[in-house]
Amino acid sequence: MLGKISRREFIKIAGTGVGALAVGGSLYKLASDVIFNNDDNGPVVKTPTYCEMCTYQCAGWVYKKGTAPWKIVGNELDEHCYGRMCTKGLSGLGAYLDPNRLKTPLIRKKERGKQVFKEASWDEAFAYIADKMEYIKQKYGPESVALFSHGSGGHWFKTLLKAYGTNSFAAPSYANCRGPREEGYVLTYGEPIDTPERTDMKNTKCLVLIGSHIGENTHSQQVIEFSQAVANGASIIVVDPRFSVAASKAKYWLPIKPGTDIALLLAWMHVLIYDELFDKRYVFNNTVGFEQLKQSVKNTTPEWAYPITSIQPELIRETAKEMAKCSPATIIHPGRHNVWYGDDTQRVRAGAILNALLGSWGRKGGFFYPEKVELPEYPTPPFPHPKKSFKDAVNNKYELANLIVSSGICDATIHNVMNGNSFYEGWFIYGSNLLKALPQQEKTIKALQDLELVVVVDILPTEITGWADVVLPDTTYLERYDDIRTSQGRTPQIALRMPAFNPKYNSRPAWWIAKNLAEKMGLGDYFPWKTIEEYLDYKLKAVGTSLEEMKQVGVKNFERQTPLYITGSQLSRLDTPSGKIELYSSTLASYGFDPIPTYTKHEDPPKGYYRLLYGRSPFHSFARTINNPILSQLQNENAVWVHPTVAQEWGLKNGQYVKLENQDSVVSNKVKVKVTERIRPDCVYMVHGFGSRQKHLKRAFKKGADDQQLITKVNVDPVMGGQAMHGNFVTFKV
Amino acid sequence: MNSKTKKYAMVIDTRLCVGCGACVAACKMENQVPEGLHRDWIVEQVTGTYPNLSMEIRSERCNHCSNAPCITSCPTGASHRKEGTNIVVVTANKCTGCKACMASCPYNARFVMPDGYVSKCTFCEHRLDEGLDPACAAACPTHAISFGNLHDKMSHVSKLLKVRKYKTIIPEAGTEPNIFYLL
Ligand code: SF4
Ligand code: SF4
Ligand code: SF4
Numbered sequence: 002m003l004g005k006i007s008r009r010e011f012i013k014i015a016g017t018g019v020g021a022l023a024v025g026g027s028l029y030k031l032a033s034d035v036i037f038n039n040d041d042n043g044p045v046v047k048t049p050t051y052c053e054m055c056t057y058q059c060a061g062w063v064y065k066k067g068t069a070p071w072k073i074v075g076n077e078l079d080e081h082c083y084g085r086m087c088t089k090g091l092s093g094l095g096a097y098l099d100p101n102r103l104k105t106p107l108i109r110k111k112e113r114g115k116q117v118f119k120e121a122s123w124d125e126a127f128a129y130i131a132d133k134m135e136y137i138k139q140k141y142g143p144e145s146v147a148l149f150s151h152g153s154g155g156h157w158f159k160t161l162l163k164a165y166g167t168n169s170f171a172a173p174s175y176a177n178c179r180g181p182r183e184e185g186y187v188l189t190y191g192e193p194i195d196t197p198e199r200t201d202m203k204n205t206k207c208l209v210l211i212g213s214h215i216g217e218n219t220h221s222q223q224v225i226e227f228s229q230a231v232a233n234g235a236s237i238i239v240v241d242p243r244f245s246v247a248a249s250k251a252k253y254w255l256p257i258k259p260g261t262d263i264a265l266l267l268a269w270m271h272v273l274i275y276d277e278l279f280d281k282r283y284v285f286n287n288t289v290g291f292e293q294l295k296q297s298v299k300n301t302t303p304e305w306a307y308p309i310t311s312i313q314p315e316l317i318r319e320t321a322k323e324m325a326k327c328s329p330a331t332i333i334h335p336g337r338h339n340v341w342y343g344d345d346t347q348r349v350r351a352g353a354i355l356n357a358l359l360g361s362w363g364r365k366g367g368f369f370y371p372e373k374v375e376l377p378e379y380p381t382p383p384f385p386h387p388k389k390s391f392k393d394a395v396n397n398k399y400e401l402a403n404l405i406v407s408s409g410i411c412d413a414t415i416h417n418v419m420n421g422n423s424f425y426e427g428w429f430i431y432g433s434n435l436l437k438a439l440p441q442q443e444k445t446i447k448a449l450q451d452l453e454l455v456v457v458v459d460i461l462p463t464e465i466t467g468w469a470d471v472v473l474p475d476t477t478y479l480e481r482y483d484d485i486r487t488s489q490g491r492t493p494q495i496a497l498r499m500p501a502f503n504p505k506y507n508s509r510p511a512w513w514i515a516k517n518l519a520e521k522m523g524l525g526d527y528f529p530w531k532t533i534e535e536y537l538d539y540k541l542k543a544v545g546t547s548l549e550e551m552k553q554v555g556v557k558n559f560e561r562q563t564p565l566y567i568t569g570s571q572l573s574r575l576d577t578p579s580g581k582i583e584l585y586s587s588t589l590a591s592y593g594f595d596p597i598p599t600y601t602k603h604e605d606p607p608k609g610y611y612r613l614l615y616g617r618s619p620f621h622s623f624a625r626t627i628n629n630p631i632l633s634q635l636q637n638e639n640a641v642w643v644h645p646t647v648a649q650e651w652g653l654k655n656g657q658y659v660k661l662e663n664q665d666s667v668v669s670n671k672v673k674v675k676v677t678e679r680i681r682p683d684c685v686y687m688v689h690g691f692g693s694r695q696k697h698l699k700r701a702f703k704k705g706a707d708d709q710q711l712i713t714k715v716n717v718d719p720v721m722g723g724q725a726m727h728g729n730f731v732t733f734k735v
Numbered sequence: 736m737n738s739k740t741k742k743y744a745m746v747i748d749t750r751l752c753v754g755c756g757a758c759v760a761a762c763k764m765e766n767q768v769p770e771g772l773h774r775d776w777i778v779e780q781v782t783g784t785y786p787n788l789s790m791e792i793r794s795e796r797c798n799h800c801s802n803a804p805c806i807t808s809c810p811t812g813a814s815h816r817k818e819g820t821n822i823v824v825v826t827a828n829k830c831t832g833c834k835a836c837m838a839s840c841p842y843n844a845r846f847v848m849p850d851g852y853v854s855k856c857t858f859c860e861h862r863l864d865e866g867l868d869p870a871c872a873a874a875c876p877t878h879a880i881s882f883g884n885l886h887d888k889m890s891h892v893s894k895l896l897k898v899r900k901y902k903t904i905i906p907e908a909g910t911e912p913n914i915f916y917l918l
Contacts, residue, residue: 072764074874085876091760216753221876228751228877244781246753249790256786619755631763634771635756644785678785 043067048501049076049555051486053152053478054089054096055622056174057196057220058486060556061086063094063479063501070094070502075221078556080490081197082221088619088635090221095631096460096477097502101699103462103474104506113449116467116697123509126471127521133454133470134165134522137427143167144389145426146454147410151433153483153498154475154511158431158458161515163384164527169391169405169425173438176406176724181339184401184721185349188586190362191576194335195371195489201566202226202334204366207236207327209320211262211352213336216246219619220337236327238320240265243614243642243686244679253320259612259684259727260342260603261310266351267600268306269321271298273358276318278325280360283570288357290585290597297597309600328359330366338617341727343716347598350586354598357582363567371489372561376540381527394424399722401592406722407439408715414448427454431511432475436464437624437690440712440726458514461628462697474508476500481510482533485540485551493559495544497537497551512536594720603728605683610664610730611647612684615708624690624709627701638705640675642686648676651733660734661685661706665713668734670694672706685731741820742801742885743858745872746892746901747794748917751879754779754792761874762796765859772846774856775871794871794880795904797844797856798912799823805836805845813853821913822860827852841908858882885913 047062050073059082064071073093077084106126107118121129137145143166148158151172159170174180183193194200202208203226215227227247231237237251240262248254257265273279274295284291303314324331333352339345361367392400395409413424428449436442449455449468457469466472479501486496504510509517516528530536538548546557567573574580578587590596606612620636621627627637641661643653653659658671670692680686692707716725754777762774775796782789803823806814813829814836816822825836825845830852837845837853845855859869867873872880883890895901896915903912 071767072761074761082876085757085874087876088755088757088760091757091764091874094764216755219753219755219757219876224753224755224876228753228879231751232748232878244785244788244790246790246792249788249792250750250753254786254788619753619757630770631760634763634773635759678781678783678788679790681785 052090060496087219092631095629107472131521150431157515164524171407175404181345189353203229206330209238211240214245264309264600267301272321279358283360288582293585329364340723343725346720351598372493402721411448434463476504606730614686618688628698639688639691640673642680644682661731669706744913751877758871761870765870801911804839808835808839
C-alpha cells in the first residue's frame with residue numbers, strides 16, 4: 002500500500018492542481034528575488050501583527066528581509082495560537098501579494114451587477130457617498146442604513162454609522178454560523194461561549210465532538226489543545242456522518258444519520274439520568290428544572306434512538322458511561338458553525354444540558370472562566386439615538402436574537418416584502434462577501450437592486466463588489482494598524498497589529514477610510530484623534546502599557562482577577578433568570594418554545610438524491626482565501642465526496658468532473674468526484690467557499706463548486722433566526 | 736558515518752498529525768519555495784469500509800537516507816552530505832539538472848527549480864546552525880514533528896523511538912530513511 006502512493010497522487014489527495022499554477026505571479030518573483038539577492042535584502046526585521054485570515058486573530062510576527070516579505074510565525078506569548086499559527090495564518094503574506102487586489106476606489110457606471118466602474122480618487126468616492134448619505138438621511142432617516150461587517154476593520158465603520166444615526170449592524174457570523182451556539186448557552190448558562198472558546202480542552206479527559214471537525218477546522222488554539230488531549234490519551238468521541246480527521250483520532254466514532262443528533266443527545270441524557278451517572282451534587286446545587294428534564298427524557302432510551310440515529314444502543318450506553326467516568330473533565334464541545342436543520346439552538350442547548358449533568362461548567366477539563374482586559378474607549382461626543390431600531394425592521398421577529406439576522410436585513414430591504422414599505426435604503430458592506438456568506442443568493446441580489454446606495458469596502462474584487470455603487474479598496478491586515486485585540490481567555494491579554502508594509506496600490510487602511518469619510522460627512526468629531534498611533538497609545542496607557550512597549554512584545558499578558566475554575570461544586574450566581582443553570586428554560590417557555598429540547602424528524606432525501614453536507618478545509622477560511630497565491634497552491638478547488646456504492650451506481654470515477662443539481666433544479670459548476678469510504682451513502686460532502694463566479698479572481702474563478710449556490714432551501718431557527726443549511730439535496734449530472 | 740557526525744532524524748507522530756498542511760506552508764515560506772513546488776507534502780491513507788475505517792495521515796519529505804541513492808547517482812557531486820551530518824544537500828551551481836538523482840529517489844522528494852537546478856528538503860540546515868528546529872517542526876500545531884540527533888541517546892527523538900512503535904516508508908528500497916513514523 003505505502004509504496005503505491007506517489008507524490009503525484011498526494012497532490013490529488015490534497016486537491017492541488019499544481020501544474021495548472023505554473024504562471025509566474027508576484028509570489029514567484031518574490032521567491033527568486035530573495036533566493037538570489039539574499040545579501041542585498043538587508044537585515045531581518047520583525048513586526049507584530051494579529052492574524053486576519055479567519056476571525057480567530059492569532060498573534061504573530063511578520064518577518065522581512067530588508068523590505069522584502071519573508072514569513073509570518075506565531076507569537077509564543079499568545080494563547081490563541083501558543084506560537085503556532087495554522088496553515089492560513091502562515092500564508093497570510095499571500096493576501097498582501099495577491100495580484101488581483103482592488104487597487105483604487107471605483108464608482109459604478111452601469112447598472113448594479115454589470116461590473117462597469119470608473120476609477121476614482123478617494124475624494125471623489127467620499128463625495129459621492131457623503132452626498133447619497135445626506136439624501137438618505139433627509140428622505141428616509143439615518144436608521145435606514147445597515148452595515149454588514151466581518152473582521153477587525155468593521156469596528157471603524159460601526160463608529161462611523163453610529164455617528165450617522167443607525168444601529169443596524171449585522172454579521173453573517175451570527176445567523177449563518179455561530180448564533181445558535183451563543184444563544185443556546187446564554188439561555189442555559191447566561192453567557193455565550195465566545196471566541197476563543199472557553200473549553201479547557203488541554204486538560205480534558207473526554208471530548209465529545211458533534212459535527213465539529215477540529216483539525217479540518219483549524220482555529221489554532223482549538224487544534225493545538227485538541228492534539229494535546231489526544232496526546233494525553235483523552236477519550237475522543239466523534240459524532241459525524243463523515244469519517245472526519247477527528248473521527249480518525251477517536252476512541253469512538255458514531256456515524257450518525259444526518260439530522261438526528263438531538264435524538265442521540267436525548268438518549269445520552271436518558272442514560273446519565275436513569276443510570277444515575279450524572280454529577281448529583283453539582284446538579285442539585287446549580288441547576289433548575291431537573292425533575293422536568295427527567296420526565297422529559299423518560300422515554301428517550303438508546304433503544305428509542307437506535308432506529309432514528311442508526312447508532313447501536315450499546316454504543317450509546319458505553320459512550321455515556323465514558324463521559325460520566327471522566328466527568329467533570331468531559332466536554333460536549335459546543336462547535337462553531339451550528340446552523341444545520343433549523344432546530345439548532347435547541348440542539349446546542351441539548352449539549353449544554355449534558356455538560357450540566359456532567360458538571361463540567363466551571364470545572365478543570367470542562368469549561369473554564371475566561372477573563373479579558375477592558376480597554377477604555379477614546380472619548381467622543383455622545384452618539385445620536387436612533388428613532389427606529391433593527392428590531393422594528395424585522396417586526397420584532399426573533400425576539401430572543403441578540404443580534405440582527407442578516408437575512409432579516411435583506412427582507413427589510415426588498416420593496417414589496419414588508420407590506421410595501423422597505424426599511425433599508427443603504428448598505429455598507431465591510432469585508433463580507435455576502436453572495437458567498439448568505440444562502441439564497443437571489444434574495445440578496447433582489448435586495449441589492451432595490452437600494453439607494455451600496456458601498457463595499459474590501460481587499461479583493463469579490464462577487465459582492467460587482468454590486469456596489471462605490472468600491473473602496475481596504476489594505477490587508479499586514480499594511481495597517483487596527484484596534485487593540487482584547488479577547489477572552491485563561492490569561493487576560495492584549496495584542497497589537499501594526500503595519501509591516503506600506504499600503505500597496507491606492508489602498509487605504511480601514512481606520513483611515515472611516516475617519517476620512519466621517520470628515521466628509523461632517524462627522525469628524527467622532528474620530529477626534531489626529532493619528533491612529535495617538536488613538537492606540539491612549540487606550541494602551543490606560544492599562545499600563547504603551548504603543549512603544551507593544552511594538553516590542555506584540556502581546557501582553559495580565560494577571561487574572563478571579564479563579565479559572567470553581568473549587569468544590571458550587572457555581573456562583575449565573576446570569577440567567579433563575580441565577581442557575583436552566584435545564585428547563587422558562588424564557589423559552591414564555592416565548593412558546595420547547596423549554597427542554599425535543600426531537601423532531603427532518604426530511605430525508607428523495608430517491609436518487611443525497612443530502613448536501615459541507616465543511617471546512619485546513620487550507621482555507623470561508624470563501625475569502627481561495628484566491629490567495631500561497632493557499633491556492635495547497636488547494637485550488639474542492640471535490641464532492643461520494644461513497645463507492647453510490648459512485649458505482651452512477652458510474653462515477655475518482656477524479657472525474659460532474660455537476661450537481663439540487664432539489665430546486667439549481668445546477669453547480671463542475672466539481673471533481675472524490676470516491677471515498679469516508680462518507681455515508683445517503684449524503685455527499687464538499688468544502689465550502691469554492692466555485693467563484695467573479696472573473697476578476699483569476700486563481701479562484703470557476704474552480705470547484707459553490708455549496709452556497711446549491712443551498713436554496715433554508716430552514717429558519719424559530720428561536721433566533723439562524724439560517725440552517727444542511728437541508729438541501731443534490732443529484733448528479735454526469 | 737562515524738559517531739562524531741550528527742545523525743539527524745525526524746520522528747513524526749501519525750496519531751497526532753491532522754493533515755492540516757501547516758508544515759507545508761511553513762516550509763514554503765521559510766525556504767521561499769517557488770510557486771507550484773513543495774519540499775514537503777501530506778499523504779492520507781484510508782483502510783477498511785464504512786463504517787469500519789481507519790486512516791493514517793503523514794507529512795512526508797526527503798528522508799535524508801543513510802544509504803542515499805541520489806548521492807551515488809549524481810555525476811557531478813552536486814548532491815552530497817552536509818559536513819559532519821547526514822543531511823543530504825544539493826549545491827545549486829554544481830547541479831546540471833540532469834535529473835539522475837530524481838530518477839533514483841524512491842520517495843519523489845526532489846524537484847527542478849525554475850532556474851534548472853534540483854532542490855528538495857534540507858532539514859532547514861540554515862536554522863539548525865542557529866539552534867532552531869526545522870520550520871515544519873516548529874510550526875506544526877499538533878507537535879507531531881520532532882527533530883533531533885539520533886547519535887545522542889538523550890535526545891527527544893532517540894527517546895521517542897525507544898518507547899513507541901514506528902515504521903519508515905518503503906524500507907524495502909534499502910535506503911535506510913531517517914524519517915520515522917510513530918504508529
Ligand atoms: S486560526 Fe489561523 S487563520 Fe485564524 S487567526 Fe489563527 S492563524 Fe489566523
Ligand atoms: S503541520 Fe503537523 S499536523 Fe499539520 S499536516 Fe503537518 S505534521 Fe500534520
Ligand atoms: S525540514 Fe525544512 S526544508 Fe525540510 S520539509 Fe521541513 S521545513 Fe521544509
